[in-house]
Amino acid sequence: MHLRKEEVTVAELLREEGYDTGHFGKWHLSKLGSNQPGPRAQGFDYTLGTDNNAKPNHRNPNNFVRNGEPTGELEGYSCHIVVEETSKWLEGLQAEKPDAPFFACVWFHEPHTPIASPPDLVKKYQAKYPELTKKQATYHANIENVDRAVGKLLRSLEALGVADDTVIYLTSDNGPLNRFSRDGLRGQKSNVWEGGHRVPGIFRWPEHIPAGSESSVPISGVDYLPTVCDIVGIQTPRDRAIDGTSLRTILLDGATDLERTKPLYWFFYRLNPAMAIRSGQWSLVAFSNDAQRPKAHPLVNEDMKFIKDSRPLSFQLFNVGQELSQQEDVSTANLEILQKLKSQMMRLHQEVVTEGHDWEIPVEFGRSNKRRLWNSE
Numbered sequence: 001m002h003l004r005k006e007e008v009t010v011a012e013l014l015r016e017e018g019y020d021t022g023h024f025g026k027w028h029l030s031k032l033g034s035n036q037p038g039p040r041a042q043g044f045d046y047t048l049g050t051d052n053n054a055k056p057n058h059r060n061p062n063n064f065v066r067n068g069e070p071t072g073e074l075e076g077y078s079c080h081i082v083v084e085e086t087s088k089w090l091e092g093l094q095a096e097k098p099d100a101p102f103f104a105c106v107w108f109h110e111p112h113t114p115i116a117s118p119p120d121l122v123k124k125y126q127a128k129y130p131e132l133t134k135k136q137a138t139y140h141a142n143i144e145n146v147d148r149a150v151g152k153l154l155r156s157l158e159a160l161g162v163a164d165d166t167v168i169y170l171t172s173d174n175g176p177l178n179r180f181s182r183d184g185l186r187g188q189k190s191n192v193w194e195g196g197h198r199v200p201g202i203f204r205w206p207e208h209i210p211a212g213s214e215s216s217v218p219i220s221g222v223d224y225l226p227t228v229c230d231i232v233g234i235q236t237p238r239d240r241a242i243d244g245t246s247l248r249t250i251l252l253d254g255a256t257d258l259e260r261t262k263p264l265y266w267f268f269y270r271l272n273p274a275m276a277i278r279s280g281q282w283s284l285v286a287f288s289n290d291a292q293r294p295k296a297h298p299l300v301n302e303d304m305k306f307i308k309d310s311r312p313l314s315f316q317l318f319n320v321g322q323e324l325s326q327q328e329d330v331s332t333a334n335l336e337i338l339q340k341l342k343s344q345m346m347r348l349h350q351e352v353v354t355e356g357h358d359w360e361i362p363v364e365f366g367r368s369n370k371r372r373l374w375n376s377e
Contacts, residue, residue: 001299002030002361008237010225014103017234022089025082025107026054030063030373040067044105048085054078054109058085058142059116061109077118078109079149087156094160096286097361103346106153110146113177117141136180147363164206169224169230173199186326192266192276192285193326209251216280217257220264223247263341265348269307270295272375273316277345281321284341286312296362299359302365308353312345 003009011021024047030036032051039047047067054061062073074081086106093102121141125132132140150170157163175196176182177189187193201219203209212267222244229236232244243262249255263279275286290306291313316337317331331338336345 001361002036002095004357005037005041007042008240009043010228011039011103011105011227013043013225013234013237014232015043015045016179016234018101020093020097020100020102021045021282022086022104022106023049024086024089024104025049025078026109026112028108033068033070037284038068046089047251048082049107053112053114055114057116058110058145061238066295075097077116077149079146079301080152082106082108083149083153083156086153090156090160090162091096094162105135107170108146110148111139115142117145123146132228133280136178152309153213166205168204169201170204170318171221173200173221175199177217184325187376190268190271192271192273193376194283194320194324197266197377202341204249209351210254213251213254215256217250218264219243219250219258220274221246222264227251241351245295262348263344264353265345267349269303269310270297270374272373273314274310275312275345275349278320279344281319281343282337283318283320283326284338285316285326286345289313292373294371296366296371298366298369299361300369301358301363302366304358306362307356308358309351310349310351314343315342315345317341 003136011023018110023044025048025114027039027049028041028051030038030051032038032049039049048064048071049059050063050065052330055063058078060073060075063076064071064074064117076084080090083106086104086233090104093100106342114136117138118141121136121144122137125137125140126134129137142204154163157166161296165230174189175185175191175198179188182188182195187195190196215362221247224244226242226244226246227248230248236242243265245258245260247258250258260279263277266276268274268289269288272287272291273285274288274291277284288310290310293306295303315331315338316327318326319330319334
């Protein structure tokens with residue numbers, strides 16, 4: 001599986017509008033160096049990254065590729081390597097064409113395993129929190145190392161005089177793998193429970209987004225494309241379904257709610273439960289009709305038929321505005337809301353599986369993968 005050339009990226013849309021575009025860090029969308037479309041085929045003028053995680057770990061990684069050419073081992077920690085490359089790219093742009101707009105995707109490997117963190121930060125957390133194990137201290141240090149890298153990037157933007165004119169969005173792609181960092185949420189990475197996808201998001205745009213302002217309105221990565229299009233003033237693609245909603249009114253106008261035409265939606269075919277939608281304070285979680293079939297960890301050839309025929313089957317309703325831990329199923333007391341959200345989930349899931357590509361995965365790819373039931377907590 002990979003990001004197909006037929007898809008339209010934010011980078012492609014912005015490059016058509018005269019933006020210089022750069023990708024830095026993790027590219028978990030295709031195999032670099034293969035015939036699959038890479039960053040430069042998906043709208044990026046410049047790229048330094050890896051197709052998956054930094055190897056052998058975050059320290060002195062040896063699997064980076066710069067504009068199609070392997071770099072060999074790079075000295076330092078991955079997040080700082082990524083930021084330094086971004087800063088050099090920005091410096092070159094400002095020197096060559098100082099008034100040209102730019103778009104940069106800076107996608108850190110940290111804190112994905114295999115983890116490596118600066119010893120001084122590990123010692124800091126061991127001293128401050130003696131109850132932490134070495135693994136836990138290393139994990140916390142890993143996140144602070146990203147904080148350091150982000151600080152470097154902000155200082156670079158300030159030194160170039162473009163910090164106030166640059167919209168910055170910082171978030172994570174999913175919830176934590178480590179149970180000790182989910183703070184009462186149910187589930188973890190990959191799960192469709194709140195703990196699998198509920199993460200902070202930080203926006204910075206001086207003189208446009210009020211400093212220190214907060215919003216509890218749930219948003220998603222699918223909102224990024226329509227938001228960028230709205231801010232820049234370009235049309236979102238009309239030849240395909242757009243699942244997200246522009247966040248402009250929340251970011252710039254102080255709106256306290258967001259009108260969505262579609263609820264937020266998650267589907268992970270392998271897991272039990274496999275589906276969830278979020279509409280305001282309500283979270284509907286569902287098992288699929290394929291829940292009891294043992295599955296391999298990766299997507300294999302036999303899965304495609306089941307995915308295309310899948311549908312939500314067994315439902316649980318949670319009011320996360322009142323009970324964030326998702327322990328109390330409130331379906332019986334809210335039958336009208338339950339039926340409304342069930343209908344929305346049915347329609348949205350059918351739209352997704354119909355539009356989804358029917359991948360031809362080599363049969364031999366799945367032969368060595370053991371099957372089991374993947375039951376979330």
